[in-house]
Amino acid sequence: MDNVKVIINGKECIAEKGELLMDIASRNGIYIPHLCHHESLRGQATCRICIVEVMENGKKKIVTSCIFPVVRDIVVETNTEDIINMRKTLFSLLMAEVPGNETIRSMAEEYGIRENLRFYKSRGNECILCGLCVKACEELGCNAIATVSRGTTKKVSTPYEEPSIECIGCGSCASVCPTGCIKIEEGYGKRKIWNREFEMIKCSVCGKYFITKEEYDYINEKCEVLEAPVCKSCKQNEVAKKVLESLMIEEK
Amino acid sequence: MENEKRIEEIIYGYPAEKRFSLAIMQDIQREFNYIPRNAMETISEYLLIPLSKLYGMATFYKALSLNPKGKYIIKVCDGTACHIRSSMVIVSELEKILGIKVGEITPDGLFSIETVNCVGACALAPVMVINGEYHGKLTPQDIAGIINMYKEGEVNE
Numbered sequence: 001m002d003n004v005k006v007i008i009n010g011k012e013c014i015a016e017k018g019e020l021l022m023d024i025a026s027r028n029g030i031y032i033p034h035l036c037h038h039e040s041l042r043g044q045a046t047c048r049i050c051i052v053e054v055m056e057n058g059k060k061k062i063v064t065s066c067i068f069p070v071v072r073d074i075v076v077e078t079n080t081e082d083i084i085n086m087r088k089t090l091f092s093l094l095m096a097e098v099p100g101n102e103t104i105r106s107m108a109e110e111y112g113i114r115e116n117l118r119f120y121k122s123r124g125n126e127c128i129l130c131g132l133c134v135k136a137c138e139e140l141g142c143n144a145i146a147t148v149s150r151g152t153t154k155k156v157s158t159p160y161e162e163p164s165i166e167c168i169g170c171g172s173c174a175s176v177c178p179t180g181c182i183k184i185e186e187g188y189g190k191r192k193i194w195n196r197e198f199e200m201i202k203c204s205v206c207g208k209y210f211i212t213k214e215e216y217d218y219i220n221e222k223c224e225v226l227e228a229p230v231c232k233s234c235k236q237n238e239v240a241k242k243v244l245e246s247l248m249i250e251e252k
Numbered sequence: 253m254e255n256e257k258r259i260e261e262i263i264y265g266y267p268a269e270k271r272f273s274l275a276i277m278q279d280i281q282r283e284f285n286y287i288p289r290n291a292m293e294t295i296s297e298y299l300l301i302p303l304s305k306l307y308g309m310a311t312f313y314k315a316l317s318l319n320p321k322g323k324y325i326i327k328v329c330d331g332t333a334c335h336i337r338s339s340m341v342i343v344s345e346l347e348k349i350l351g352i353k354v355g356e357i358t359p360d361g362l363f364s365i366e367t368v369n370c371v372g373a374c375a376l377a378p379v380m381v382i383n384g385e386y387h388g389k390l391t392p393q394d395i396a397g398i399i400n401m402y403k404e405g406e407v408n409e
Contacts, residue, residue, distance in 0.1 A: 143302030148311040159307035160289070160318075166302065 008076045021065040032078050035178040036130035037066040046130045053077045101126040101179045126181035133173035142166050163196030169212035203231035259291045285321040322357045322364035327381045331370030334378040342378050345392040
């Protein structure tokens with residue numbers, strides 16, 4: 001594989017040809033602010049926050065780093081005055097859209113952007129329509145949600161705004177949401193998401209409710225392994241115990 | 253059901269390829285003036301497109317409707333010229349007479365109201381178009397008469 005040389009904020013980084021700029025930066029410990037990017041769900045580029053300045057063949061251009069593949073040697077600056085000004089514009093638009101959201105508010109405040117009271121918008125909806133949740137649902141193969149309508153009425157929803165039969169209640173949409181605006185209610189062995197209520201099942205070790213029946217069935221169907229449901233922390237314990245045992249044997 | 257047969261005829265008339273989804277929806281819209289839910293579900297199964305994606309498309313395009321429309325579709329122009337000539341007064345008069353809101357349909361299935369952005373007849377502002385027939389220079393007093401005309405026409409048919 002060919003390698004290319006990328007200089008980000010003066011730091012020299014070696015990258016594979018075709019690698020995305022965002023990935024190269026994060027691998028080298030350079031933070032580029034972003035909202036709609038998730039390392040396993042690439043290619044959104046809707047929030048535009050991750051814009052950076054690229055010098056290529058003596059020409060300057062602005063690109064969204066999350067979808068920019070590096071194919072030749074380039075010089076990148078992530079925080080020039082131009083970039084900061086553009087991010088300020090983006091954040092003031094976002095603040096006008098979802099003034100009540102804490103994530104957006106704290107990111108915007110870093111750029112000195114406060115809520116503009118001239119454009120008052122009621123609190124409640126904190127979605128920035130980045131589409132990451134839709135992508136997550138699609139990648140999982142459920143396709144329970146989509147962006148519906150357009151313009152000022154655009155939103156993320158299930159078909160006909162009814163509880164979706166495709167939904168497995170896994171909550172992936174909520175966990176990738178950058179603003180944390182997808183609501184999950186959980187309690188008494190039930191989980192409610194996208195207006196649908198799911199029965200949950202208990203971990204076979206600790207007895208805690210941790211997964212919906214639909215998600216458990218879906219995983220088993222996809223992976224064709226039928227094992228008793230074990231929650232994440234119990235699984236970790238199990239692995240830790242095994243490691244410890246093997247170490248003890250080695251010691252002997 | 254007669255509807256179901258016709259819907260299937262339209263859908264299965266196309267090859268089962270994703271790129272025909274919009275064409276199918278347009279055909280169904282033309283035939284029924286809206287896209288019934290069972291049609292959406294059949295398309296989804298036939299083309300293997302998730303219902304959520306189709307729903308997203310159907311709500312995106314203004315030419316597609318998911319709610320039934322009346323036999324007479326009243327399109328009230330709310331373009332700039334009509335708007336300043338109080339087209340919204342015409343709308344509220346219609347809403348009062350028919351007892352429905354914009355985007356709804358009367359219980360007898362005869363009328364539905366929608367607003368559109370300019371029908372290209374600004375000289376006649378304010379205008380409404382009922383199934384292709386233009387009614388211009390409207391005043392709120394005209395509305396009841398026009399609606400009755402269509403209702404009577406229905407009785408005589």
